[in-house]
Amino acid sequence: MTKLRVAVIGCGSIAKYRHLPEYALNPNVEIVAVCDLVKERAEEAAAKYQAKAYTNYETLLQTEKLDAVSVCLPNYLHAPVSIAALNAGNHVLCEKPMATSREEAAQMIEAANKNNKKLMIGHNQRFVSSHQKAKQLIEKGEAGKIYSFRTAFGHGGPEGWSVDGKDSWFFNKNQAFIGAMGDLGVHKADLLRYILGEEFIEVGAFVETSAKEDTDVDDNAVFILKSVSGVIGTLAASWAYTAKEDNSTIIYGENAILRLEDDPDFSLIVQYKNGEVVKYELGGIQSNEEGGQTTTHVIDHFVEAIVENKEPLINGEEGKRSLEVILGAIESVESKSIYQLER
Template identity: 75%
Template sequence: MGKVRVGVIGCGSISQYRHLPEYAANKEVELVAVCDIVEERVKEVANKYGAKAYTDYKELIQSGEVDAVSVCTPNYLHAPISIEALNNGLHVLCEKPMATSQEEAEAMIEAAKKNDKKLMIAHNQRFVRSHQKARQLIENGEIGKIYSFRTAFGHPGPEGWSIDGKDSWFFEKEKAYIGAMGDLGVHKTDLLRYLLGEEIVEVGAFIETSAKEFADVDDTAVCALKTENGIIGTLAASWSYTAKEDNSTIIYGEKAILRLEDHPEYSLVVQYTNGEVVNYDLGKIQSNDEGGQNTTHVINNFVESVLTNTEPPINGEEGMKSLAVILAAIKSNETKTLAKVFE
């Protein structure tokens, strides 16, 4: 096939920071259509990228002019739009969290299978170089048995970078379904599954709204997680880290401790039990401050899987397993008991 003809549905911040510039930079892509319910916004974006503007996603999907779409809408629309696109024979790259329930996630996976199309979920943490190096060290047995971990993803909140500020859909329960846990926590459950190479099976969580009085979703969550082989650790996700972002992960092993994105200079620090310390300078983790210079690799991987007809690195099943941990955390918080993942 020639170039992949792409449409981007939803022209908010994630689309403008990531999807649009990264598609535009990809030589194998023709960015042909953009869609947003805000007419002024979509016209501006369409002009900038020389694409056709739509305000109705169904029209874009049924236009016959695209091979693939990115779904960059509020969370509650991820599943319906993705399923509609898959059923119309389009490949789909969907933002995270892929859906707001397991049923929705399963329906998306089913639609991809039935129509023999690619479904990829935009979890970008797996493509961070320090994370890939850490996974390699763990797989090679470099740090021995893993005992514990802690991971955090927090920043001052979406109002600072969402196109709509405090009026953003991120803060509305009907549209977002879940707050910091869905926005940031799901990135980290995906990362932990990738790094540890095993599934998380049980969760205990406290989920609160402590910083954003105007929001009707959670903004701070702390979870205890247990994997199938009994590794236990914590995950914190928050929009209440007011001064500086934290995106760090620490893995405690028998032979060494791995510190990922935890040091101001070195993206990976390995502290061995014999006292030796190895610092890796693998470049900064991508963040929105750096603009489009620093690719997240998500878009390029998606395009490649479409062109080469190979399974995307983070398919629907992977997305669903990472979402399931978040759903279990919500259940744990509501029932005040430990919740099993996938139950």
């Protein structure tokens, strides 16, 4: 088959360590162009992957004949660039959070539908082995009725990951829109929706900027969430877990407790009420730390969705629902009340 002609817009860390190498490993893909405002960054990526370098995404979209585009830009550019790429006739894989408002997210979905193109949001937590296994066990009724959960995603902050370090757009509210909530919290909102198989209807949140200096975005956030069936739990997102990353989720059910990514040796441990304990050795979770898992499966899934003409697991609608949990948390903080999410 003819290879998919792909461009990556934005050559920061997520493109450098995830999108570009994973596209390069996919036999169905040819990376034809890369784009970054920093010319040297674009040229470095172009040289590595034998692609053409651009510093203007509009020029790239007008010039190149493409099949698909990855949008790896600061959050405030996700919607406009994704919409431009969709309107230029390309399938789009956009990093999370998909947009900075419900309106932007809806416009992205509308552009995908109008142009009959795939829109996928890069929520990689759904592809982690322990998370998929937990979803299967819950669906099979292994845990019985689910009562509660707690989930956390935290590390020392994006300055250790971003190519711009402490000067990263992550700390600039105009570009990032939100901090740890958008960087990490939206991942866990998406994951919980996926594992529990239901939507959240209420959110209450506390948000602080307490660990980072010279920034106006949140670096610590804690949500209390309630699902349609009455499952309640907490979600923590933080850039202040300074000693070690935490990416764990614990689900409390009638017959069992599921511990996901909570143990150094076993990615899933199921503790049954009758005393039985089952430990699963599954593939490790993706991490930004040294030696972290490099394959997110996001790229392969996106390419497969295009090649086989099927809907991606995290399409625009799914991305929007996960974003709405975060937007609801912001409303909760501003109103100092529990926010009712749209059903």
